[in-house]
Amino acid sequence: MTFSEPSPAASESPQVPLIVAIDGPAGSGKSSVSKAVARRLGYGFLDTGAAYRAFAWFALERGVDTSEAEAVTATLPYFDYTIGTDPDGYAVLVGDTDVTEAIRDPRISATVSAVARVPEVRAFLTALFRSIAREQPLPGIVVEGRDITTVVEPEAEVRILLTASEEARMARRSLEISTQSAETVAEQLRSRDAADSKVVEFMSAADGVTTVDSTHLDFEQTIDAVIDVITTRTARNSHD
Ligand SMILES: Nc1ncnc2c1ncn2[C@@H]1O[C@H](COP(=O)(O)OP(=O)(O)OP(=O)(O)O)[C@@H](O)[C@H]1O
Ligand SMILES: Nc1ccn([C@@H]2O[C@H](COP(=O)(O)O)[C@@H](O)[C@H]2O)c(=O)n1
Numbered sequence: 381m382t383f384s385e386p387s388p389a390a391s392e393s394p395q396v397p398l399i400v401a402i403d404g405p406a407g408s409g410k411s412s413v414s415k416a417v418a419r420r421l422g423y424g425f426l427d428t429g430a431a432y433r434a435f436a437w438f439a440l441e442r443g444v445d446t447s448e449a450e451a452v453t454a455t456l457p458y459f460d461y462t463i464g465t466d467p468d469g470y471a472v473l474v475g476d477t478d479v480t481e482a483i484r485d486p487r488i489s490a491t492v493s494a495v496a497r498v499p500e501v502r503a504f505l506t507a508l509f510r511s512i513a514r515e516q517p518l519p520g521i522v523v524e525g526r527d528i529t530t531v532v533e534p535e536a537e538v539r540i541l542l543t544a545s546e547e548a549r550m551a552r553r554s555l556e557i558s559t560q561s562a563e564t565v566a567e568q569l570r571s572r573d574a575a576d577s578k579v580v581e582f583m584s585a586a587d588g589v590t591t592v593d594s595t596h597l598d599f600e601q602t603i604d605a606v607i608d609v610i611t612t613r614t615a616r617n618s619h620d
Pocket of ligand 2: 406428429430432433492493496524525526527528572576580
């Protein structure tokens with residue numbers, strides 16, 4: 381090899397995508413806003429909650445008692461999970477079964493926190509999220525969840541806590557769900573946040589994380605606010 385030839389490692393090493401990490405409580409707009417931001421920027425999108433939901437679905441299908449951490453952990457090696465990263469539409473598969481719709485069932489929302497509190501499940505899914513984010517082909521990816529800014533991608537170029545008052549989140553969520561009363565929706569949201577908060581911190585921003593509070597912003601204004609943070613952060617990082 382001559383000196384001027386690039387080494388195979390340099391020429392073949394894939395470009396690391398720009399990672400935008402977004403966390404927040406239930407109903408704060410993480411998935412809808414992140415998807416819209418990804419679309420606008422031509423980035424990929426990763427909904428990490430879908431994986432926890434799909435794993436809860438899988439555990440229930442296998443008849444696992446989800447309150448038993450050991451039984452939940454024993455299920456992990458059989459969990460064959462696939463998710464797309466296209467913000468315009470992504471299927472969630474467990475094995476060959478498309479569970480995209482099934483994981484939104486209230487039965488899953490009521491169970492998911494029990495499996496998400498198991499450390500082995502978190503470690504398994506965290507590794508999966510990191511590899512999906514790096515393997516997708518676009519120049520950037522928006523990854524949203526509860527512990528993306530703190531655990532999954534603490535070194536992400538852009539880290540945002542997307543929040544809104546409990547009242548606003550409950551009102552927005554109950555507009556979407558016509559099969560349950562507003563009180564039931566509110567109670568479920570509250571108890572899921574309470575259970576999840578015991579395991580990961582997503583109610584306040586960690587050091588270096590920018591808060592976007594959408595309580596008094598409409599959907600478009602929230603997208604703009606997130607894109608502003610991304611623009612400011614990436615400009616600042618390129619000068620560091
Ligand atoms: N700024 C906003 N103004 C009005 N509605 C909004 C705003 N942001 C999000 N929404 C709406 O709020 C609802 C909840 O948003 P979304 O499902 O994205 O939240 P989420 O944080 O991903 O929730 P979960 O963690 O429970 O999955 C959606 O109907 C979404 O369109
Ligand atoms: N990074 C994450 C993402 C999600 N969870 C757990 O999954 C549940 C469902 O998430 P949604 O975003 O689809 O609401 C959530 O309630 C958490 O239990 C998580 O722990 N970490």
